[in-house]
Amino acid sequence: MSLNADLICEILKRVDGATLASVECASSLFRFATREEHAWEELCSSMWPSTRNEEVRSLISALGGFRKFYTDCFPMVLDAERVSAIHCNLGFGKSEESRSEDCDKELHGVSPSDFVSLVDVYYRDKAIYSKILWGMPGTTDCNGWFSNSPFSIDLLSSFDKGENGEGQVNISSADGLPQITSLERERKDGKLWRELWDNIRLSWILVNRKEKQAVNLSSWSPLGGQKHWPTEKDFLLLFGSILPAHKILPFGVVQGILAMKCRIPDDDVGDGSDMTLKLTELGMRLEDMGGAHVNGRNSLLVLKRALSCHRTMNYNNVLASYQQFLKARSELKDEKMKNENLIDTLCALGGITAFAIICFLVL
16 A cells, blocks of 8 residues: 555654654655655754744755754764863873964854854753744944853843743643652752753754854753752753864863753742742853853854764763763863972972071071
């Protein structure tokens, strides 16, 4: 029995991207169906609610279509070779040249207004928050304050929330959030923390309208985090990727951090009511090997390089790259502390020697 082409297209609208790509090899009819742009448009719309916006749809069409958009944005960024080279540089006690003239020339062709952020947050595979950010906030003075200040984007600023809490993002028991009886019990068994770690997902797609390129800067699943920080009712989840910064910053890589913070309301613990968790922070920043925030000028170059970075479908490879970066950062910190202690020791010995010589001459 043969299937009608229209029926096949309707079926393919309801499958994931991996299935949609694999069935292309089944037959010429499937190959024709999977090349239908509408099927990929439905897939992107289902996966990323932020792409349902009419302006965003037009933007994706200008990038080359929804199939290309999915191919570029579903995988995660992975610059494993550059991260591996860090240990070699540390072993030889050197770092890459921080900047080159080519970087300064490249910067002239990059503007914050070229970038668009498409952000979607999911809990248990259900989208709970979507945001479209055209350009970058606080970039009116691109060659002044923005260029030299630490780069950061805060999506959940106070300006997004009304006086009565409109615009707040909540996860409740109705969404599947488990109830906790006390914070002390949560600190011991970490039930809520494991629930967030296993079921919170984040997608942060960065589009460059000028270059007609797009990349997903998120790791989808968390790479790290901290429970009960800075207060016992806060949970910090870290997503992101290690981004290339060759000839831009020392060691040639930076950590792209997508930080998400959730908080338990004061009256929602052990009172028998439905559990609610509030999403209080969601933002992006870049940090170099020393843990310092990257400024706006260098961040624009790093984000531009990320658009053409290697990608992977393997989360474990991304996690391994992240852990390798943190290990190298720790080794660099220890090396700096040893050097500083050595300098302090030499200064102290020099002072003692000078004092002894003076005393000898005087006596």
